[in-house]
Each structure stands twice: as structure tokens, then as C-alpha cells.
Amino acid sequence: MDSYKLLINLPDTIVFLSPNLKVVDATDEYLKATMKTREELIGQDFLTTFPDNPSELLSHNMMIVRDSLMRVIATKDTDLLATLRYDIPKPESQGGGFEERYWEAVHKPVVDENGNLKYIIQRTSDVTQNVLAKRAAELEENKYRFMMNALPQLIYTTDNTGRATFFNQKWYDYTGTNPDILATNSWQSSIHPEDLPKVIEKVGHSLRNGTEFQMELRVRNGKGIYRWFLTRSIPMRDENNNILMWVGSSVDVHNTREMVFELEQSHEQMVELSEQVQQAYGKAEAERKVLHNLIMKAPVFFCVLRGPEHRYELMNERYQKLFPNRNLIGQSVAEALPEVAEQGFVKVLDEVYETGREFVAEKIKVTLDRYGNGKLEEMTLTFMYQTIYDENSKVTGIMVCGFDVGEQISS
Known part of the structure; x- marks a missing residue:
């Protein structure tokens, strides 16, 4: 059996070091990941072969790797390295410079029958794509939160069962509450007691039927004053039409509602004064005309x-x-x-x-x-x-x- 051929063809990113941190050998996967040839590595000082990227302070982690290797030498115990950035030098044929990389590593000692350290095995995992994907997801999340907090409306989301999962900053600023309401699901305390039963009823109907929810309700601000809001919530669905979440917004319509109420009061007064006209042309037509005139004036x-x-x-x-x-x-x-x-x-x-x-x-x-x-x-x-x-x-x-x-x- 060709043990050496089996060793270098292991599907792992592994490099073998001597106790003085010289490269003894490496798997083909390691060579591929580090963009090095076997001739460039064997016999070289491991740390100087992979120096810190001088233009990126976040990649200056050579000493962290060195300290881990020193611990293995001193204790002859396995040492683990959590995810860290360690950029890799690029060959001149690929433009030179450094390529941004993120790694996790295990340093394992190999001792002889007398307990003397003979080799150190470094097994690494290139987690660059995972880190960059997580960073991109966090960026999108931050963009989403920024946009939601920038909107003038009170914005909220719930899961597919109707449990609140997010309120934007405008909600907290207006109601005087804090994110603890997500854990306690106590947002109902901000709704006027007379409106809450209707809200619960309509929300339940929407959840059961997957239909849009919309109604006017009163929401208490941080000073204990209730104002009217037009609240609307729509379901977000996946490709199979399953509801993933609900997205809602509440717009302050208090002033508009008061204005409409005043118009309605004026309309009622006009209806009483023009009873003969209403009887002549029909109540519905008269109401329409009165309302039209009220709006025009x-x-x-x-x-x-x-x-x-x-x-x-x-x-x-x-x-x-x-x-x-x-x-x-x-x-x-x-x-x-x-x-x-x-x-x-x-x-x-x-x-x-x-x-x-x-x-x-x-x-x-x-x-x-x-x-x-x-x-x-x-x-x-x-x-x-x-x-x-x-x-x-x-x-x-x-x-x-x-x-x-x-x-x-x-x-």
C-alpha cells in the first residue's frame, strides 16, 4: 500500500510541521487552498511562508497562530483556533498581493514512544464563504432595519402565528415601550381597551383565512394619550403560497379623522336645515350633495x-x-x-x-x-x-x- 500517496490525497486541508515549525509536507487540498506548490513549501519556515497581510490590520493574526503552535509544543496537547482572518499571499501569476481568507484550525501533536514531540499536524478549514455570506446577510439585515426605522409609520412584523417579531424605532418612540414587549408579547397594552377585542377578532380572522387585515384603532403614546391609527397588515408567502410572516404598518390618521368628524357634524346640521330639499330629491342624493358642498367649502x-x-x-x-x-x-x-x-x-x-x-x-x-x-x-x-x-x-x-x-x- 502506498501510504504516502494515500496521505497527500486525503480530502482535508492538512500541513505537517516539525517541532521547529518547518514544513514537512502537505496534502494536495492544502496546496490548492493556499495556492502553493509542494516545492515552495517543504523545508520552509511555516510562519514566514504565510506572513501577515501588511495592508490589512484585521489580518494580522500570525502571532495568534504562533501562540497556538507554541502551546502544542509546550503541553503536547491539541489546541483549537476559532475562526480568524488570515489572508493568503497570491502567486505573481495571479497578480500578487493577498487574498482575503477566514480559517478554523486544529493543531495536533504527534509524539514518539518516549513522549517526545516529532510533528505537529495542522488541519484547517477554509470558512471564507461562510463568513462572507454571514457578513452579507448581516448587511442586508442592517439595511432592512435602517429602512424600517427611517419610515415615518409605525412598522411591525409577526410570525405566521401572529406573534410579534419586530417593531421599528418609531413604534418604541411613540408608545414609550422597549423591545421587551417582543419577549412578553405585551404590545396589546398600547391598544385602547375598547378597540382591543375587535383587533383580536379581526387579526384572528386574517390568520385563519390568510387575508389582509385593516382597521382604524387607537394607540396610546408615551404620555398616555390615545390617537387614531389606520393599521394594515399583509401576509408574506413563499413559492408554495405558505405564509412566512406578516408585515404591518400603522399611519396616524387622528387629525384627518377629527377633520372628517367635524365635517360629518356640519353635514348633519346641514341635513336638518335642508329637510324639505332632501324630501324633494331623495335622502341619498341630498346627502351626497351636502357632503360634496362641505368638501368644496x-x-x-x-x-x-x-x-x-x-x-x-x-x-x-x-x-x-x-x-x-x-x-x-x-x-x-x-x-x-x-x-x-x-x-x-x-x-x-x-x-x-x-x-x-x-x-x-x-x-x-x-x-x-x-x-x-x-x-x-x-x-x-x-x-x-x-x-x-x-x-x-x-x-x-x-x-x-x-x-x-x-x-x-x-x-
Whole structure:
């Protein structure tokens, strides 16, 4: 039996060292991993053959390897090295320099019948791909968390059973809670007691049927004050349509809800005053007209954009006041207001239309050609984009509602 041939063909990355750390021999797998030939290695000092990469401080681990080998020499016991970076010199034929590598190693002594050290076997495992893959995964995780924490909404995720697995920083900042709620699953304490039973009921229905969850509910902030939020959660599925997790967002609609409530109160008053008109034309038609008039006279600017082109279908007097003497009805936002498109708001409209997620902007600077004469005017506006759905829950348009912050300040 050719023992030597069997030895060098072992499917392991192994090098054999003398007690003075000279290379005695190595397996073919070791030569392949280190980009060395047998002639280049045998008889050479092991550590100087593989020096530290001078341009990478994180790879300066020669002394760690040396100390491990010294422990084997001193104790004649096996020594283990956890994962560490140790870059490998590249042959000049491959451009020279160093190649980034990560290794795990075992140093095992070989002694004679008298207990004297004859050789040291170094068995290494090249774990570079595992380390780089883990680093890439951590980078993606950090990107994901950064994006989730950068969003203005309260973002959360749950597993496929509905147990919370993540809340973004906006959630913790608003509720005054901390990540301990993930371990205790105590996020329900932030929901208004009157809303919680309905939340549990609707969440259970969504979990059982794999359908989207959406409702308005009240969430308590760190000061103990409840505000209304529109919460929506959708399932993420794998290629076999199995639910992997749920992703949800909560948008503060408290001010909008109060405004709508005030409009509804005004509407009720108008209904009472116009009872004879309602009887003549029918209650449903009268309510529609009253609501239409309320919107048209509302102390906020308002318009309805239809279709993916965002064409103006309806606007109230406050919105028209932004663009005196300009006829916008029937035109798309990009056609009528190219300066708005240049500032990126058409892209935001596209995203709201495609995703159904509400967009809220507070006190932002917007440049408008109000009079259609090419002269741009900077205004400070607070507004929101909210999707409009048909009876089949399909997005058909976007409602724009807001106010001129500069006008409020001046008044």
C-alpha cells in the first residue's frame, strides 16, 4: 500500500510541521487552498511562508497562530483556533498581493514512544464563504432595519402565528415601550381597551383565512394619550403560497379623522336645515350633495386624482386657490404641473397608487408655478395622499388633502 500517496490525497486541508515549525509536507487540498506548490513549501519556515497581510490590520493574526503552535509544543496537547482572518499571499501569476481568507484550525501533536514531540499536524478549514455570506446577510439585515426605522409609520412584523417579531424605532418612540414587549408579547397594552377585542377578532380572522387585515384603532403614546391609527397588515408567502410572516404598518390618521368628524357634524346640521330639499330629491342624493358642498367649502385644500395617470377629477375652492385661473380638471398632474413632477411628487403618487400606503408630508417646501407664467413660488404645505378604493377593494384614485402652513401662520 502506498501510504504516502494515500496521505497527500486525503480530502482535508492538512500541513505537517516539525517541532521547529518547518514544513514537512502537505496534502494536495492544502496546496490548492493556499495556492502553493509542494516545492515552495517543504523545508520552509511555516510562519514566514504565510506572513501577515501588511495592508490589512484585521489580518494580522500570525502571532495568534504562533501562540497556538507554541502551546502544542509546550503541553503536547491539541489546541483549537476559532475562526480568524488570515489572508493568503497570491502567486505573481495571479497578480500578487493577498487574498482575503477566514480559517478554523486544529493543531495536533504527534509524539514518539518516549513522549517526545516529532510533528505537529495542522488541519484547517477554509470558512471564507461562510463568513462572507454571514457578513452579507448581516448587511442586508442592517439595511432592512435602517429602512424600517427611517419610515415615518409605525412598522411591525409577526410570525405566521401572529406573534410579534419586530417593531421599528418609531413604534418604541411613540408608545414609550422597549423591545421587551417582543419577549412578553405585551404590545396589546398600547391598544385602547375598547378597540382591543375587535383587533383580536379581526387579526384572528386574517390568520385563519390568510387575508389582509385593516382597521382604524387607537394607540396610546408615551404620555398616555390615545390617537387614531389606520393599521394594515399583509401576509408574506413563499413559492408554495405558505405564509412566512406578516408585515404591518400603522399611519396616524387622528387629525384627518377629527377633520372628517367635524365635517360629518356640519353635514348633519346641514341635513336638518335642508329637510324639505332632501324630501324633494331623495335622502341619498341630498346627502351626497351636502357632503360634496362641505368638501368644496372645507377650510383645507382637497382634490381627487383618478387612475394611474393621476388626472384631476374634482377639486375644492381651496385647491383651486393654489392655482388661480388655471383649469386642471382632466389633466394629469405631470401634464398640468411639471414642476411638481420634477420635485418627485408624481413618483410618490405612483407609489401610493401601486401600494395603497398613505403618504403624509408635514411642513415641507414645495415650489409651484401657481399662475402658469413660468415664475416659481415657494410654499410651505402639509398634506396627505390617501388611496380611493372601489367596491372590489381595487385602487381607483388618490385623495389629496392638506393646508397652506404659511397661510395659517399669517392668519
